[in-house]
Amino acid sequence: MxxxxxxxxxxxxxxxxxxxxxxxxxxxxxxxxxxxxxxxxxxxxxxxxxxxxxxxxxxxxxxxxxxxxxxxxxxxxxxxxxxxxxxxxxxxxxxxxxxxxxxxxxxxxxxxxxxxxxxxxxxxxxxxxxxxxxxxxxxxxxxxxxxxxxxxxxxxxxxxxxxxxxxxxxxxxxxxxxxxxxxxxxxxxxxxxxxxxxxxxxxxxxxxxxxxxxxxxGPLHGGANEAAMELIQTFDGPEDAIQGILEKLSRRELIMGFGHAVYREADPRNVIIKGWSEQLSNLVGDTKLYPISCAIEKVMWEQKKLFANADFFHASAYHLMGIPTKIFTxxxxxxxxxxxxxxxxxxxxNNRIIRPSAKYIGSEPRPFTPISDR
Ligand SMILES: CC(C)(COP(=O)(O)OP(=O)(O)OC[C@H]1O[C@@H](n2cnc3c(N)ncnc32)[C@H](O)[C@@H]1OP(=O)(O)O)[C@@H](O)C(=O)NCCC(=O)NCCS
CATH class of the missing domain: 1.10.580.10 (Citrate Synthase, domain 1)
Structure with missing residues (x-):
């Protein structure tokens, strides 16, 4: 490995x-x-x-x-x-x-x-x-x-x-x-x-x-907002969410909508969509999704120093506008x-064909054995 x-x-x-x-x-x-x-x-x-x-x-x-x-x-x-x-x-x-x-x-x-x-x-x-x-x-x-x-x-x-x-x-x-x-x-x-x-x-x-x-x-890229929605919807309230996330983390599960391959401390898109999600939540009278999302964001930072990426608060924002989860991605x-x-x-x-190389980690050169001798 x-x-x-x-x-x-x-x-x-x-x-x-x-x-x-x-x-x-x-x-x-x-x-x-x-x-x-x-x-x-x-x-x-x-x-x-x-x-x-x-x-x-x-x-x-x-x-x-x-x-x-x-x-x-x-x-x-x-x-x-x-x-x-x-x-x-x-x-x-x-x-x-x-x-x-x-x-x-x-x-x-x-x-x-x-x-x-x-x-x-x-x-x-x-x-x-x-x-x-x-x-x-x-x-x-x-x-x-x-x-x-x-x-x-x-x-x-x-x-x-x-x-x-x-x-x-x-x-x-x-x-x-x-x-x-x-x-x-x-x-x-x-x-x-x-x-x-x-x-x-x-x-x-x-x-x-x-x-x-x-x-x-794939769920590690665009599919994360849908997976985040499915996660948020499994909880009844902020306390339940905190408990559920702690259990998932103890099982080393990935929490969708958190972390990033390039950003290390925050995703600059998160603060923007989070603000709009809060406004939508107030507008439609939501008392569940936004508070649960905030609780998950807090516990993820406290436990893992992992921040919400662009996908996480998009989940609640889209849902509050009546968009079906399968249309998020x-x-x-x-x-x-x-x-x-x-x-x-x-x-x-300014093109040149993209063709990187791989570091070879396979077997040493070896003689071919005809199928009748294997
Ligand atoms: C985005 C992502 C693929 C980046 O992967 P990466 O660059 O390999 O992540 P990192 O190197 O920062 O990971 C560091 C550690 O944090 C863990 N980690 C990263 N994101 C995590 C998450 N969302 N939930 C739990 N643990 C996480 C990793 O497993 C790794 O642990 P390890 O050192 O024990 O192996 C990854 O954070 C992830 O899978 N996030 C969930 C999917 C998601 O939201 N994707 C949308 C991205 S915009």
């Missing part, structure tokens, strides 16, 4: 390439997109402004933003053939599998061809992903063929309208918007790195994105789509 700490397992701390898109705590810079601090972006901008920034390198003017939003709003419909396939996928399917399949099918009907159209394809993927997941969800769970042509001003509004119908409070749209900003980009995380490896072979954008969705699906896809496609384009702009 290889010692994980000595072997540098997981490529921790190793620079595997260059990016101008994002910093994740390097040299005290914290989380920044194109030089802008996440707390300012989450406070003062919208997801579409951030998406434009990440795609085109600068914050948009009023006119540029208006045109960008209009383009996205006209790209949200899906080809009939794709809708038909989504209708054939059962309600029991994993929504991440649905997204992976949906994006892949879109690539058959609207192939990228050469890379001249990459910005158009990138925008199409950002616009189409909420439609794919919600069309399938509404048809398979409610028997509804939803109208995707909502002409909603924002991705957040389109997403909520097509998923939960009537939006009871304006705050829901703002929280969803902030959530999309927080998840939009995060340097060389597992799914983005997957997309870049795929891009480095000069593959098409759809292949890069479906590969990334596969990486994000797809929201991560919808948001991170912008980061993935921007990284694909950045990789293409």
């Amino acid at each position: 290889v010692d994980k700490k000595l072997s540098g397992a997981g490529l921790r701390g190793q620079e595997a390439g260059e990016t101008a898109l994002c910093t994740v705590g390097q040299s005290g810079t914290g989380l920044t997109y194109l030089g802008y601090d996440i707390s300012e972006l989450a406070r003062d901008s919208t997801y579409e402004e951030v998406a434009y920034l990440i795609l085109y390198g600068e914050l948009p003017s009023v006119e540029e933003l208006d045109k960008f939003c209009t383009r996205l709003s006209t790209m949200r419909n899906l080809p009939q053939e794709l809708c038909a396939t989504l209708e054939s996928i059962p309600a029991t399917a994993h929504p991440m599998d649905v997204l992976r399949t949906g994006i892949s099918i879109l690539g058959n009907f609207e192939p990228e061809g050469d890379h001249d159209r990459q910005y158009e394809v990138a925008e199409r993927l950002i616009a189409a992903s909420p439609s794919i997941v919600n069309y399938w969800y509404q048809y398979s769970h409610e028997g509804n063929r939803i109208d995707l042509d909502t002409r909603a001003k924002s991705t957040a509004e389109h997403f909520l309208r097509t998923l939960i119908g009537e939006i009871r409070h304006d705050l829901f749209v703002r929280v969803m918007d902030v959530s999309l900003i927080l998840y939009a980009e995060h340097e060389f995380n597992a799914s983005t790195f997957t997309a870049r490896v795929c891009a480095s072979t000069l593959s098409d954008m759809y292949s890069c994105v479906t590969a990334a969705i596969g990486s994000l699906r 797809p929201i991560f896809v919808i948001s991170r789509m912008v980061g993935w496609v921007a990284h694909v384009m950045e990789q293409r702009s």
Whole structure:
């Protein structure tokens, strides 16, 4: 067995390439997109402004933003053939599998061809992903063929309208918007790195994105917000939660929504989504989820010096807005789509195929024994 700490397992701390898109705590810079601090972006901008920034390198003017939003709003419909396939996928399917399949099918009907159209394809993927997941969800769970042509001003509004119908409070749209900003980009995380490896072979954008969705699906990456929700819901109140967490820790179980591969003391996204989760909790009169979440956060820090990452308070925030738990990880896809496609384009702009080496730890060279002699 290889010692994980000595072997540098997981490529921790190793620079595997260059990016101008994002910093994740390097040299005290914290989380920044194109030089802008996440707390300012989450406070003062919208997801579409951030998406434009990440795609085109600068914050948009009023006119540029208006045109960008209009383009996205006209790209949200899906080809009939794709809708038909989504209708054939059962309600029991994993929504991440649905997204992976949906994006892949879109690539058959609207192939990228050469890379001249990459910005158009990138925008199409950002616009189409909420439609794919919600069309399938509404048809398979409610028997509804939803109208995707909502002409909603924002991705957040389109997403909520097509998923939960009537939006009871304006705050829901703002929280969803902030959530999309927080998840939009995060340097060389597992799914983005997957997309870049795929891009480095000069593959098409759809292949890069479906590969990334596969990486994000795992519970150690995107699946953590769903797992956190399932955990929080097992407790009746804060005292019960503290007891339950202590027992889990004594069994050396992983507590989903805590810890991070890069951040060491805090995840800067946590304080932001935690604040919104508290506001939602007050708005809808929740007396359970938020206090339980706070109790778990406290005991995790006291016992293990482990902090809540971006996923933990997203669980209560999404739930309080009426979003089904199985749709939590797809929201991560919808948001991170912008980061993935921007990284694909950045990789293409200065490409060399990514092909690392492995340290060999296998058997010494040995003579081959024909099967008849074994
Ligand atoms: C994110 C994660 C994969 C990072 O893994 P990592 O870089 O290997 O983590 P660290 O090196 O910081 O782990 C240090 C120790 O804390 C433990 N630890 C880390 N996260 C933990 C958690 N959420 N619950 C309990 N223990 C945890 C590790 O098991 C390790 O213990 P060990 O030294 O006895 O082996 C890991 O923290 C995790 O699995 N978290 C839960 C899943 C999650 O929330 N993912 C979303 C990330 S944004």
